[in-house]
Amino acid sequence: MQDAIGAAMQRALELGEAGRRTAPPNPWVGCVILRDGEIVAEGFHERPGAPHAEAAALVAAGDQARGATAVVTLEPCSHHGRTGPCAEALIDAGVARVVVALEDPDPRVRGRGIARLRAAGLAVDVGPGADAVARSLAPYLHHRRTGRAYCVLKTAVSLDGRAADADGSSRWITGPAARADAHELRADSQAVVVGAGTALADRPSLTARDTTRPVEHQPLRVLLDARGRVPAEAPLFDPALAPILVVTTEGADAVAVDAWRAAGAKVETVPAGAGGVGVDGRAALELLASHGVLQAMVEGGPTLHHALVEAALVDRAVVYVAPIVLGRAARAGFDGPGPATVSDARRWRLVSVGPLDDDVRLEYEVGG
Numbered sequence: 001m002q003d004a005i006g007a008a009m010q011r012a013l014e015l016g017e018a019g020r021r022t023a024p025p026n027p028w029v030g031c032v033i034l035r036d037g038e039i040v041a042e043g044f045h046e047r048p049g050a051p052h053a054e055a056a057a058l059v060a061a062g063d064q065a066r067g068a069t070a071v072v073t074l075e076p077c078s079h080h081g082r083t084g085p086c087a088e089a090l091i092d093a094g095v096a097r098v099v100v101a102l103e104d105p106d107p108r109v110r111g112r113g114i115a116r117l118r119a120a121g122l123a124v125d126v127g128p129g130a131d132a133v134a135r136s137l138a139p140y141l142h143h144r145r146t147g148r149a150y151c152v153l154k155t156a157v158s159l160d161g162r163a164a165d166a167d168g169s170s171r172w173i174t175g176p177a178a179r180a181d182a183h184e185l186r187a188d189s190q191a192v193v194v195g196a197g198t199a200l201a202d203r204p205s206l207t208a209r210d211t212t213r214p215v216e217h218q219p220l221r222v223l224l225d226a227r228g229r230v231p232a233e234a235p236l237f238d239p240a241l242a243p244i245l246v247v248t249t250e251g252a253d254a255v256a257v258d259a260w261r262a263a264g265a266k267v268e269t270v271p272a273g274a275g276g277v278g279v280d281g282r283a284a285l286e287l288l289a290s291h292g293v294l295q296a297m298v299e300g301g302p303t304l305h306h307a308l309v310e311a312a313l314v315d316r317a318v319v320y321v322a323p324i325v326l327g328r329a330a331r332a333g334f335d336g337p338g339p340a341t342v343s344d345a346r347r348w349r350l351v352s353v354g355p356l357d358d359d360v361r362l363e364y365e366v367g368g
Contacts, residue, residue, distance in 0.1 A: 005034075005069075008071040009101060009129035011039065012031055012032050012129075013030060013133055013136055015043070015053070016074075017030075017136060018044050019044050020136075021215065021216070022046055022047045023048070024292065024294045026045060027104075029044065029073050029074045030072070031043050031044070031056070031057040031073070032071050034069040041057050041062075052077065053073075053086075054072055055084075058093045058095075065093040069098070069099060071098075072100055074100070074102055074133070075109055075113045078109060078113040091117065091122065096122065097125070100125070101133035102130055138316075146289075148282065148288075149191065149293040150296065151313050151316070152185070152189065152298065152316045152318065153309070153316070153318070154298065158173060159321065162327070163300075174322045175322070175356070178356045178357070178359040180210065181356055182318075182320070183211055186219055187208035190292065190293040191220040191291075191295075192220070192222065193284075193288075193297065195301060196229040197303060199236055204299070206221040206236065206242070206299070218241065218243075220291065221243065221245070222246075224248075224304065225252070227253060228248065228254075231259070232256070232260045232262065237260070245265065246260045248279065249270065250269055251276075252269075274310075277307075278303075281308050281313045316363065317348065317363070318362070318364075319361075319364070320359050320361055321359060321362065346366070348365065348366050349364060350364055351365050
């Protein structure tokens with residue numbers, strides 16, 4: 001039976017991933033119904049307001065749910081929201097056993113769903129598949145535990161570790177395959193973030209384009225501009241492409257702020273960063289979390305990257321290495337003072353590595 005549970009949890013994880021781009025700010029959850037070790041029904045949470053994974057699986061199972069085992073990636077909810085509580089749905093359907101990978105850290109749940117199931121006499125097991133599910137749901141879990149958006153730093157560098165050419169532009173360091181992969185990463189995020197320097201040098205649109213699965217809603221485009229350096233002009237300020245949020249400080253130029261708002265941008269103020277430079281990264285990530293952003297992809301540039309790394313705010317890093325040499329005239333991938341010694345440097349854990357034509361994609365978890 002344990003082999004069947006393991007296979008069922010893997011399937012539930014795959015189902016949950018189908019909702020990664022549409023379920024946020026809710027978690028992407030999968031559920032399967034087992035009878036005699038065989039999957040008889042399955043479901044996943046597709047989008048806010050739609051049935052949760054358990055409810056979808058129970059509808060598909062019908063009478064076969066009675067006496068069956070429900071295998072679900074995240075603790076069933078016990079509160080009323082846009083939909084009814086999943087714990088009650090499982091009880092009402094006559095399910096005998098529930099296997100849960102992870103307890104939900106959301107303050108509205110946090111063990112209450114499991115307690116309700118047990119109080120109703122259902123057998124509940126917690127933990128099978130927990131590591132894999134935690135990796136899948138990392139942005140959601142981080143958001144609920146910290147109140148900050150999960151920060152994914154993305155950068156493209158040359159073989160000699162440079163992120164821009166002599167004029168400051170970082171366009172086209174990598175090839176088409178790596179750029180396409182970065183668009184998939186944008187599509188998996190609820191916000192794409194740049195600093196003023198990158199916005200001025202590259203004039204990006206920050207939209208997710210030509211992805212393998214259609215993007216129903218473009219990520220929120222976020223500009224961090226403490227002083228009002230970036231003019232309110234296309235393509236970044238084109239409202240037809242996607243919404244934009246400008247995060248600034250009280251010290252920003254009032255004319256620039258008025259121009260941003262006139263262009264249709266939402267403008268919000270946070271404290272200045274360390275030493276009065278830039279915006280406070282922690283406050284910016286907390287602000288994004290309040291807007292329902294689970295994962296924020298930070299695209300640039302080296303100065304912003306360094307500030308976030310120094311503040312220990314980066315949760316994951318995706319680095320594309322291109323087979324070119326840019327030389328000393330270009331800016332480094334993380335532009336700022338380094339540690340005093342190698343032993344003082346933060347160690348990151350390699351998650352994956354793979355070729356993208358002539359480029360290489362490296363993914364790291366921070367703090368390993």
